[in-house]
Amino acid sequence: MVTTNTQVETVSTGADKAKLVAAAVLVAAGIVVFYLLAKQDLWVRVLALLAVLAAAVATFFTSEPGRQLIAFGRDSVRETKKVVWPARKEAMQMTGYVFAFVVVMALFLFLTDKTLEWVLYDLVLGWKR
CATH class of the missing domain: 1.20.1070 (Rhopdopsin 7-helix transmembrane proteins)
Structure with a gap:
């Protein structure tokens, strides 16, 4: 009887975990900033929210899961182009x-x-x- 030991190894460094936590904190901070600026005009509040959310997205995409998501998107586009x-x-x-x-x-x-x-x-x- 042949047994194969297949293990899937996921590498997750402390830096990647810190980046994910930072992205989550930035999302929460964006929501807090939106409500803290309640006395400002709506466009200022939305602009501040979008700026903080953009920082959160940028932080996420510098982590390994973010790079994997980008690679998955590229592979999906490549496969879609192969469809007849x-x-x-x-x-x-x-x-x-x-x-x-x-x-x-x-x-x-x-x-x-x-x-x-x-x-x-x-x-x-x-x-x-």
């Missing part, structure tokens, strides 16, 4: 087939429902409406 999309004519035909199928199924379910209603209520139970 249908031509307009094919897409319209398939959309038409789907709509036709939905109409046929709606009619089938309606007729089945009304038939069962007629059989159960009128013939079996004898209820006349």
Whole structure:
């Protein structure tokens, strides 16, 4: 019997954890700043909030999870470019087939429902409406 010991190793340094904590603190600080500037104009409050949130996002993207997120996004875009999309004519035909199928199924379910209603209520139970 062959056993394979597959281990997934995630490297998380103290600096990365500190960056994530700093990003979370900056988000909380942005909310606090927004409410502390309650007497200021709304545009000043929003501008301050956006500035602090931008700092939080920048801090997050300098950490390893942030770099992994960026790499995932790049890989996703690369894979999306590999997809062979249908031509307009094919897409319209398939959309038409789907709509036709939905109409046929709606009619089938309606007729089945009304038939069962007629059989159960009128013939079996004898209820006349």
